Amino acid sequence: AQASAFLAKYSTISLALRITQWLAMSEGGKAGKIKHSLLAALSTVVFTTPFLALIGSLSKLDPATLRACNEGCTYIRFWGSHGLPRTAPRYLKGDSELDDMPEFATVRNGETDITIGNTTWYATVCRMYTDVALRLHDTVFVKASERYHTEKTFVPALCDGTSASDMRRRCDSREKKKNVHNHLRWDNSWSLNVYMLSILVWAVLRIVHDCCVIWETGDFISLMVGYVSVLPQLAAMATGFLWSIGAAEVFQTNMDNEKCACYYEMDTIAMFASMATPVGLYMLIRAKMHRLGFATLHGDFLHSRTYHVSHNAVDTSVFYLQDGSGYLSVAKNSDRERLTTDNYKDLAMCYRLLVFTWEVVTSFVVYSFAFPALTVRFYGKTLGSDHTDLKSIFADVVHLRLKSLSFEDWGMVLVACAAFAAICYVWYMQCSQLCNFTSELRRGCEDLQRCVTSYVQYYYYQISFCCRVTKSIAMMVFALMSSMLLVWCMWHGVEITATTAGDVGAGGFFLLTAILHSWVPSDISLATVIAAIEIKAGLVPWEGIHSITALHERFPKLGLNKEDEIVERYCLGALVATYAKPVWCLTPEEKVRWCRFYKAGVAVEGYEELHRSSHLP
Secondary structure: OHHHHHHHHHHHHHHHHHHHHHHHHHHHHHHHHHHHHHHHHHHHHHHHHHHHHHHHHHOOOOHHHHHOOOEEEOOOOOOEOEEEEOOOOOHHHHOOEEEEEOOEEEEEOOOOOOOOOOHHHHHHHHHHHHHHHHHHHHHHHHOOOHOOOOOOOOOOOOOOOOOOOHHHHHOOOOOHOOOOOOOOOOOHHHHHHHHHHHHHHOOOOOOOOHHHOOOOOOOHHHHHHHHHHHHHHHHHHHHHHHHHHHHOEEEEEEEOOOEEEEEEEEEEEHHHOOHHHHHHHHHHHHHHHHHHHHHHHOOOOOOOOOOOHHHHHHHHOEEHHHHHHHHEEEEOOOOOOOOOOHHHHHHOOOOOHHHHHHHHHHHHHHHHHHHHHHHHHHHHHHHOOOOOOOOHHHHHHHHHHHHHHHHHHHOOOHHHHHHHHHHHHHHHHHHHHHHHHHHHHHHHHHOOOOOOOOOHHHHHHHHHHHHHHHHHHHHHHHHHHHHHHHHHHHHHOOOOOHHHHHHHHHHHHHHEEEEHHHOOOOOHHHHHHHHHHHHOOOOOOOOOOHHHHHHHOOOHOOOOHHHHHHHHHHHHEEEEEHHHHHHOOHHHHHHHHHHHHHHHHHOHHHHEEEHHOOOOO
């Protein structure tokens, strides 16, 4: 029996060694593909595990990180639970006639009432995205008969027969902190459950995508899988932010049969630590959106592998590194076309829909929900418990008493400097875009003298142009107002209250949104990438066929070399009359003629086809 067991163990070890040697020695063929597929799966498991493990550990509350709201805690809550309702006047006051949209509120242990802030017009503009999202949520997920129920009202922070000082002393004890209801736990938070499920789906799609690339199923299939893999990432990012916002709210310990409660808030450092995972997902998706666009233009890549390329090789003209996104491509297109014009047309539509989804999720979930609450907590931490104002700090600096400045004082100075730097950056980026808009406006005035064949396309372009200009101007104005507001509040040492929190949160929302809308991982915007994909689909750009050459000269990294050559041959033919016309001035026959000419140009024997098609009627 021992001999047979030894032989079985030896055979198993020998088989494992043979498999390991076989995988190690196989570099090509089916064995090599199996090896790379297994490595892709292993790399995906290693890469996605921290997103599950980190947020799982952060969902456990440590009593040492909780601070009793004896001095008051200002917060905003978007979704209510038993004892902790949405911080809307309807639920905090128990009156169904009041507004049901959340506001900032201040609760203090030892007091029976909760203070609701007065919303200014500035904070109201900030809440537009939030109100739309919440009203849509209430319409879809909340029954009409339950929208005006007010049973889940605020639980007082003072028990009957207890003085305010005794209540605060009881709430500050460690025993009460241990009994805090943790609404961040996975069994109490629907957002955390959706987050974990989305991470698992993303990991599976990531493996499937890389297997499609390794087994050469075709760029169209692998790119479509790559597009779909962004959706669970977006879901994980959105629910991760919604979950982490709960860390910026208050926690509750019910007492006396839930007739009163103690309120706590998480330490600011621990609260911001809970934001690490969703912020990491945000950065990953932001860069991935650009990489997927470049992959559509140049060729798909493995999501599970990182390549380290020599800086000298990247610095040569052979490679194009898409700045910030990390995508490396060859400068010139290969002779073999990976995708047909019909494939590019489908990919352009899907990619445009993906970009739209990204903008909706970030605007209506990440920016509107997370930024105001996090700005209020960050401002309170920067101001410090002693509420030192920036004016007195500046006076100390003028009198060269730098050694008397505390760590919080230096933090306030750095935040004020960052606010001024943000203005300069936003204005520089938006002014650069406005300069481009000026040239487009000049071309638009010239187009008025042409014969418009499609007024729908013409007015759509003009409306979108006005929206882009308005957006840039709004970013500049609100960035200036927000920065000045935050600096003014720090200069005078304005303390966070239920009323001031609305303005401070709105200032953080507008400033951070302006920065993120001005900054892109690559020097090429997503709109430009979409335009390049549509050009490869044989579609006429909005400004006309001549804009292909201008786009190639401005952004050679898009890889429109062959398209530029086709445009040059197009000018030499009998079709030069349609070269400078915008798309709304072209007839349907001219658009079809360009598409036919373009398809002939990208064919294997394209030059003869081009020569014949250039003389087509």
